[in-house]
Amino acid sequence: MNLLIKGIDVVPSADAPVLRGADIGIAGDRILFVRQDAGGGSGGEAPPPRDFRPDRVLDGSGRLAIPGLVNAHCHAAMTLLRGYADDLELETWLYEKIFPAEARMSDEDIYWGTTLGVAEMLRGGVTCFNDMYLKMENVASAIRDAGIRAAVSIGPLLTEKRGDALVDTEGCKAFFKRWGGAAEGRLRVNMEIHSVFLYQPETLIAGARLAKELGAAIHIHLLETATERRNMLEQRGKSSVFLAAGYGLLDVPVIAAHCVHADDDEIALLREKHVSVAHNPSSNLKLASGVAPITKMLKSGVNVCLGTDGAASNNTLDLFREMRLAALLHKGISGEPTAVTAAEAFRMATRNGAEALGFSETGGIEPGKKADLAILSLDKPHLTPIYDHLSALVYAARASDVETVIVDGKVLMENGALTTIDEEKAKYMVARYAQKNMN
Amino acid sequence: MNLLIKGIDVVPSADAPVLRGADIGIAGDRILFVRQDAGGGSGGEAPPPRDFRPDRVLDGSGRLAIPGLVNAHCHAAMTLLRGYADDLELETWLYEKIFPAEARMSDEDIYWGTTLGVAEMLRGGVTCFNDMYLKMENVASAIRDAGIRAAVSIGPLLTEKRGDALVDTEGCKAFFKRWGGAAEGRLRVNMEIHSVFLYQPETLIAGARLAKELGAAIHIHLLETATERRNMLEQRGKSSVFLAAGYGLLDVPVIAAHCVHADDDEIALLREKHVSVAHNPSSNLKLASGVAPITKMLKSGVNVCLGTDGAASNNTLDLFREMRLAALLHKGISGEPTAVTAAEAFRMATRNGAEALGFSETGGIEPGKKADLAILSLDKPHLTPIYDHLSALVYAARASDVETVIVDGKVLMENGALTTIDEEKAKYMVARYAQKNMN
Numbered sequence: 001m002n003l004l005i006k007g008i009d010v011v012p013s014a015d016a017p018v019l020r021g022a023d024i025g026i027a028g029d030r031i032l033f034v035r036q037d038a039g040g041g042s043g044g045e046a047p048p049p050r051d052f053r054p055d056r057v058l059d060g061s062g063r064l065a066i067p068g069l070v071n072a073h074c075h076a077a078m079t080l081l082r083g084y085a086d087d088l089e090l091e092t093w094l095y096e097k098i099f100p101a102e103a104r105m106s107d108e109d110i111y112w113g114t115t116l117g118v119a120e121m122l123r124g125g126v127t128c129f130n131d132m133y134l135k136m137e138n139v140a141s142a143i144r145d146a147g148i149r150a151a152v153s154i155g156p157l158l159t160e161k162r163g164d165a166l167v168d169t170e171g172c173k174a175f176f177k178r179w180g181g182a183a184e185g186r187l188r189v190n191m192e193i194h195s196v197f198l199y200q201p202e203t204l205i206a207g208a209r210l211a212k213e214l215g216a217a218i219h220i221h222l223l224e225t226a227t228e229r230r231n232m233l234e235q236r237g238k239s240s241v242f243l244a245a246g247y248g249l250l251d252v253p254v255i256a257a258h259c260v261h262a263d264d265d266e267i268a269l270l271r272e273k274h275v276s277v278a279h280n281p282s283s284n285l286k287l288a289s290g291v292a293p294i295t296k297m298l299k300s301g302v303n304v305c306l307g308t309d310g311a312a313s314n315n316t317l318d319l320f321r322e323m324r325l326a327a328l329l330h331k332g333i334s335g336e337p338t339a340v341t342a343a344e345a346f347r348m349a350t351r352n353g354a355e356a357l358g359f360s361e362t363g364g365i366e367p368g369k370k371a372d373l374a375i376l377s378l379d380k381p382h383l384t385p386i387y388d389h390l391s392a393l394v395y396a397a398r399a400s401d402v403e404t405v406i407v408d409g410k411v412l413m414e415n416g417a418l419t420t421i422d423e424e425k426a427k428y429m430v431a432r433y434a435q436k437n438m439n
Numbered sequence: 440m441n442l443l444i445k446g447i448d449v450v451p452s453a454d455a456p457v458l459r460g461a462d463i464g465i466a467g468d469r470i471l472f473v474r475q476d477a478g479g480g481s482g483g484e485a486p487p488p489r490d491f492r493p494d495r496v497l498d499g500s501g502r503l504a505i506p507g508l509v510n511a512h513c514h515a516a517m518t519l520l521r522g523y524a525d526d527l528e529l530e531t532w533l534y535e536k537i538f539p540a541e542a543r544m545s546d547e548d549i550y551w552g553t554t555l556g557v558a559e560m561l562r563g564g565v566t567c568f569n570d571m572y573l574k575m576e577n578v579a580s581a582i583r584d585a586g587i588r589a590a591v592s593i594g595p596l597l598t599e600k601r602g603d604a605l606v607d608t609e610g611c612k613a614f615f616k617r618w619g620g621a622a623e624g625r626l627r628v629n630m631e632i633h634s635v636f637l638y639q640p641e642t643l644i645a646g647a648r649l650a651k652e653l654g655a656a657i658h659i660h661l662l663e664t665a666t667e668r669r670n671m672l673e674q675r676g677k678s679s680v681f682l683a684a685g686y687g688l689l690d691v692p693v694i695a696a697h698c699v700h701a702d703d704d705e706i707a708l709l710r711e712k713h714v715s716v717a718h719n720p721s722s723n724l725k726l727a728s729g730v731a732p733i734t735k736m737l738k739s740g741v742n743v744c745l746g747t748d749g750a751a752s753n754n755t756l757d758l759f760r761e762m763r764l765a766a767l768l769h770k771g772i773s774g775e776p777t778a779v780t781a782a783e784a785f786r787m788a789t790r791n792g793a794e795a796l797g798f799s800e801t802g803g804i805e806p807g808k809k810a811d812l813a814i815l816s817l818d819k820p821h822l823t824p825i826y827d828h829l830s831a832l833v834y835a836a837r838a839s840d841v842e843t844v845i846v847d848g849k850v851l852m853e854n855g856a857l858t859t860i861d862e863e864k865a866k867y868m869v870a871r872y873a874q875k876n877m878n
Contacts, residue, residue: 384518
């Protein structure tokens with residue numbers, strides 16, 4: 001299927017100039033051309049390929065195309081617990097509310113919770129995400145069915161010894177075989193190492209070995225809380241980042257969520273090991289974990305991307321909010337109004353996330369890239385006037401400004417209507433699960 | 440005109456239980472009744488008054504009614520400068536960008552800039568705001584024409600001596616006479632005392648005397664930056680709060696914007712003088728001013744309300760964002776996940792703001808109150824499920840979830856369409872002004 005988007009403003013990436021009234025040609029799953037002055041005007045650019053015949057043409061006037069946003073750390077099915085437990089102490093939240101509620105989740109709940117999360121993300125211009133949760137078969141199935149792009153994390157580490165099996169090597173390999181590269185390549189499989197503090201060193205070392213053997217990236221929670229930092233220093237003599245390096249966990253590509261309490265030496269090590277840090281500002285604030293040293297990380301050259309975390313601690317999956325919050329928060333905390341510019345926040349939410357997740361063929365609107373993009377309406381009071389498109393995107397735009405979303409060349413939302421997801425059923429099924437927690 | 444909203448969920452205030460499937464009766468500009476079980480069901484409540492005949496009936500099913508939000512500190516016409524200057528040092532921002540651009544604003548620009556701001560606020564459920572800016576005749580006219588409720592601040596203090604006139608007493612009195620209580624009582628007039636640092640003590644003392652004479656509230660910027668605090672201590676030996684008290688500025692009702700750098704003694708004085716603090720978390724972060732000690736203020740019993748500040752430093756007029764940010768930020772900063780609960784944030788954005796602005800007949804959905812309310816659609820993925828309505832409102836809802844807005848008993852937005860504002864013209868006129876800055 002060939003698609004032509006006509007006469008649209010385009011932010012190709014955080015680093016390329018805005019194109020006005022351009023045409024975007026999509027052939028199959030890839031962007032074939034992006035050109036200004038399609039009418040042969042002053043731009044002097046080459047006409048589109050003669051053999052390009054669009055099957056569909058979308059009108060882009062008054063609209064803006066941006067690369068699809070990448071949610072680099074998420075537990076999509078936690079939409080099931082959106083608003084279930086707020087304003088509580090962390091221990092109460094986790095042990096009295098979240099864990100018991102998760103024990104009540106069926107395969108079907110996870111499938112529909114994930115589906116609702118994907119619906120919400122698509123509506124907010126997210127075309128790719130990085131998920132870690134329970135019963136991952138159901139998560140992967142929901143992603144396959146919805147048509148979005150994602151990395152799913154399978155967790156082979158067992159918290160209790162079952163015989164001598166600390167690591168479920170076979171289960172993990174089977175999941176990799178079944179889902180790695182599935183759904184026309186839209187699915188990647190990462191290895192979940194939930195965290196350093198949850199496992200004994202020998203288990204983590206075995207996990208690192210398995211990741212290396214499978215060529216898998218690792219998705220881990222790292223230094224989320226001051227308690228984790230303190231406990232690891234007391235119990236193992238080092239903080240989680242140095243421990244992770246010692247166990248071999250940083251010898252493969254790593255997406256480390258949070259890193260709220262990383263000091264300068266740890267930031268240097270994250271940089272040296274090419275670890276991607278998934279920053280989740282809403283969740284870190286809401287759970288009172290603190291504020292990650294993102295300004296320092298960016299200066300050090302760490303690849304920082306953005307995540308929402310789960311809806312139990314956000315309470316949405318809205319990357320526009322995370323971009324804006326990241327850009328505001330680090331100015332206020334550092335006292336530097338130039339910290340985390342609009343371009344930096346947008347880069348974190350697009351290219352940096354795509355690179356972190358191993359989807360480097362996405363993250364920008366450029367010929368040859370996969371066609372993952374979102375189209376926003378600009379005709380709104382809160383987006384008027386526009387002096388600068390990146391400023392409008394980061395400081396003013398909302399998820400609800402997204403009208404149309406394309407993933408892998410397929411239109412998954414058109415003018416606000418989802419094309420692949422039964423949204424009414426997803427809302428119904430999630431509300432039905434919520435009844436279990438309320439009764 | 441009598442209005443009946445049928446079968447709607449209602450959050451009457453931050454402190455009252457949610458009503459489900461209730462009816463709201465509005466007679467003229469006031470709420471006549473709010474009752475559950477309109478069908479004479481199990482609630483056992485009295486039926487609506489026999490003589491109540493609605494002229495219009497709105498269907499409330501699947502929707503939620505909330506008190507209209509109150510934006511307690513705003514420069515609405517700064518929509519003209521939305522996105523004009525971001526990610527800059529404060530001095531550069533103010534002196535090289537904002538001040539020269541303001542010098543290019545005509546009466547017409549201010550009128551349409553304010554109108555666009557009001558359109559944006561109505562779309563986001565704001566029914567009342569507190570404005571301070573230039574050429575206030577135009578601001579007041581725009582408010583009158585739009586039908587929203589507002590306090591406008593007239594600034595009688597002159598920064599330069601013109602003869603012996605430090606205070607424009609006559610101009611100020613004339614504005615009060617013309618606009619105080621105008622537009623069916625929707626308009627109040629405050630006195631703008633821009634800040635303590637901008638004027639000499641004798642001017643401020645004269646301003647305080649005039650405010651007392653007129654019975655006016657004072658709208659002031661107080662302790663926004665560390666620089667202000669340091670300068671006043673160095674130059675006048677006290678910080679701005681104690682100086683303001685000494686000049687007599689705190690002897691009338693005061694709405695003090697920001698108070699980012701208030702220490703414990705100053706918080707105690709703000710409490711003692713019944714000063715209302717307008718917290719503007721987005722703007723304080725974006726301009727790198729810091730984080731106001733809101734948790735302490737709330738504990739001390741200070742009346743804290745919420746504001747957006749102007750669109751040049753926000754970059755929107757979206758009080759849903761400010762509620763969420765206030766609830767998240769102070770948890771993350773204080774390390775206490777119970778700081779600024781959803782109910783506290785919602786109270787700040789409703790009742791506390793209404794009280795601060797002298798509109799105590801608004802701020803709740805209760806019989807006898809003025810009919811200022813917003814109706815949201817709940818049928819959205821990001822609002823599913825709902826375990827708790829206040830959580831959904833503060834942590835998950837967006838301005839774009841607002842469908843219908845009523846101010847003073849009049850429907851100013853219905854199903855997303857504004858009824859009093861020529862929104863296309865407002866967008867056009869603001870975009871036209873922006874051309875002046877871009878050329």
